[in-house]
Amino acid sequence: MNVGSENESDLLDRARGGDPDALNELFARHRDRLRRMVAGRLDDRLRARVDASDVIQEAQLEVLQRLPEYLANRPLPFYLWLRLEVGKHLIYVHRRHLGADKRDVRRDVPIGSPGMPDPSSTALAAALVAAGPSPSQDAVRAEQADRVRAALDRLEPGDREVLALRHFEMLSRGETAAVLGITDAAASKRYVRALDRLETALAGAVGA
Secondary structure, three states: OOHHHOOHHHHHHHHHOOOHHHHHHHHHHHHHHHHHHHHHHOOHHHOOOOOHHHHHHHHHHHHHHHHHHHHHHOOOOHHHHHHHHHHHHHHHHHHHHHHHHOOOHHHHOOEOOOOOEOOOHHHHHHHHOOOOOOHHHHHHHHHHHHHHHHHHHOOOHHHHHHHHHHHHOOOOHHHHHHHHOOOHHHHHHHHHHHHHHHHHHHHHHHHO
16 A cells, blocks of 8 residues: 555554654654744744754654554544644753753743743744735835734733644644643634734834
8 A cells, every 4th residue: 555545543553563654654744734833933043053854853753652652542633742742852952952051941941832832923923924025025024024023022922822823833723722722612712812912912013
């Protein structure tokens, strides 16, 4: 059977048996989403020296080691579990690089959703502002992104988190609810409330 045609459950069974090709295929199917998650949560100070793809590659061995435990009870859909495991490795990457300057890594890597570094306001602002088709419009976009980033920084961490989950990571309402440990209805309300607060913060910035 062509590996690419296998369903996820079969691939998980093969990966549990130690088949590296199956795990590689599982990662390949989710790599774009994982790369986006890592890019959105990578500390701004590390963007010039840490590549999201390298973080994902490094996390694969840890995922393989923890896969049997996941398969024993499957507490989350596979992608959400995989995302969490890669997020844990991203915390390690932050500590490995930022711990060298002897600052408190808890300040360097605040936790947004459980087991995850907080989303980057810079990355989230760029995602919220559409790219322009010309250099002049790109300049306007850069100014807009700066205003959005400043507004995001004024929000509570929980508001930034739900906006990052929906707008940057492109998680569904159900996936967002599962990540946050709340109901779908509560996730929708939290998302709408965060949008309202962002709009208020942007209005305040323009009027200042």
